[in-house]
Amino acid sequence: MKAKTFIDQVEVQVRSGKGGDGSMSMRREALVEFGGPDGGDGGRGGDVVFKASEHINSLLGLYYDPKCYAQDGAPGQSQKMFGKRGKDLVVPVPLGTEVYDVDTGLLVADITEPGQSVIVAKGGAGGYGNVHFKSSVNQAPTEHTPGGPCEERRLRLELKTIADAGLLGFPNAGKSSLLTALSSATPKIASYPFTTLNPMVGTIVYDDWAKIAMADVPGIIEGAAKGVGLGLAFLKHLERSKVLVYVIDMAGTDGREPWRDYEVLKKEIDEYSAELAERPHLVVANKMDDEAAKENLPRFSEETGVEPIAVSCASREGLDAFKEELRRIVNPKTRFHHTHADRKLDIKDMPDTTGDEIPAEAMQFATFLKLEKPKAKSHPSRGNIH
Ligand SMILES: Nc1nc2c(ncn2[C@@H]2O[C@H](COP(=O)(O)OP(=O)(O)OP(=O)(O)O)[C@@H](O)[C@H]2O)c(=O)[nH]1
Ligand SMILES: [Mg+2]
Structure with a gap:
């Protein structure tokens, strides 16, 4: 069979990285009494990004490798350490690529400008470590939140020559x-x-x-x-x-x-x-x-x-x-804009939940993980956990 050299339509599976879980940890150090919580936040999952490239003129690469998965964020750690952010996956696509969601049929992105990049699957936010849940009435919280889910979707890419x-x-x-x-x-x-x-x-x-x-x-x-x-x-x-x-x-x-x-x-x-x-x-x-x-x-x-x-x-x-x-x-001064009269964009803007403050919506939807009480014998310094 003759190898393909040009592809102008392809279906791909994109999946962003899952957010790393927040950590549940208590500070344990010799001579430090009531160390308190020190579980850090999970890292954000990587995004899947389609980036316009002037150096390719076909969707051939995606035809042979249609799975675009970004890296997951790493979980948070003790000593208030943040988990590592998942790497974004940047996929070069030719100018003139239209991206449709296979399930909804909606146009997700229209890549027409050199250097333009579009996030087609946003990485999950990192979970909150138990350090965030300390309060005057709860000095040793065991609550922490899991990382945000990944976004997964099937996309159809259509190349229209510019x-x-x-x-x-x-x-x-x-x-x-x-x-x-x-x-x-x-x-x-x-x-x-x-x-x-x-x-x-x-x-x-x-x-x-x-x-x-x-x-x-x-x-x-x-x-x-x-x-x-x-x-x-x-x-x-x-x-x-x-x-x-x-x-x-x-x-x-x-x-x-x-x-x-x-x-x-x-x-x-x-x-x-x-x-x-x-x-x-x-x-x-x-x-x-x-x-x-x-x-x-x-x-x-x-x-x-x-x-x-x-x-x-x-x-x-x-x-x-x-x-x-x-x-x-062909008047170079008049730029031609292709209109999508009957199609609308469908890029969701997810709230950015990194940082110290926990946004209300994250608190509302967070599933709190309650861990078993650690045994007093093996963790003598955790005497403050009730
Ligand atoms: N006599 C003459 N023949 C021509 C001229 N231009 C093209 N041809 C011939 O017409 C035939 C078709 O030319 P192409 O340029 O391949 O035509 P095309 O429109 O690209 O055809 P497709 O790719 O099949 O759609 C070839 O045999 C050419 O040599 C011309 O100005 N004069
Ligand atoms: Mg021809």
Whole structure:
């Protein structure tokens, strides 16, 4: 079986660290009478954190290792010693990753900014040692609280490629050829459909070093919005593009009709998402070196009412005009924000229960552990325990 190289959807199990239990201990030292309680607090459990990384562009790592478990906090100890905090587990994920809770279906996080990090499972708080429960009426408390529970959830990660411009077209229209002609990306080019199976981003660099990222997405076919030919899996990679570039095979290879191709593509986008349909777009007529393309161009404009940018990836004709038009429409000053109109965030903020003061809610929910009274014989210095 061929090893996988690209994964854009994966389910993972995340579990934060449990908080360490608070300690129950009495100070026992020679010549120190009534030493009192000295049990320290447990350490906080580690968080599971998803961190955006610009160095990876696939969820492949999580596909092979889908268990993300952070470390538990260590229990508190005598002499008021705190337990060690559990280590956070920081998982690098590619930019453009959406994180959903499998059980609720809610969007938990949307990772779009370089360096952005999101806690997807918060570590349990450390328990309180018996040193906190000393009072004027209880000089030797045996109460202490257990560490907070870990948080465990199943998450679905979906990667949606982020680029300024997304290439949209039927298989064989020449999308990969266009990306190759304008950037240093090297997608596979061939005369059979679905040559490109994974999205690929290339960067177009202008003479003044301005840059535009352009994504080559696998070909779309009729019915894609309803899932035909893995259409949905491909269309989602266009959601994050500021500008859509329709690439039309104007030569009408294999008896295709370019005007019909354009109408079908538009219909698929309309059906997939109204938001995407309103995105700024350019229409490119490719393969203009071909005689048939020259004949088809006027009819295309007549049928669709659109004046496409005529290019040929083979002869490089029209590519500069396309580059300039693309630059005009991808305005670097306007930042595009993908909206999640029907989805809401679901990150819970747990109260931070570290520190000396025991918050009321922690006291309310804490399960107090009562330990057996130690035998007087073996612990002579604990004479103050009743
Ligand atoms: N004559 C001519 N052929 C072209 C031009 N651009 C691309 N082609 C050819 O069209 C075929 C398909 O090109 P690709 O770039 O692989 O097309 P694609 O849209 O990426 O196709 P998929 O990845 O299958 O969706 C290849 O045989 C290319 O050589 C062009 O400007 N002129
Ligand atoms: Mg291709």
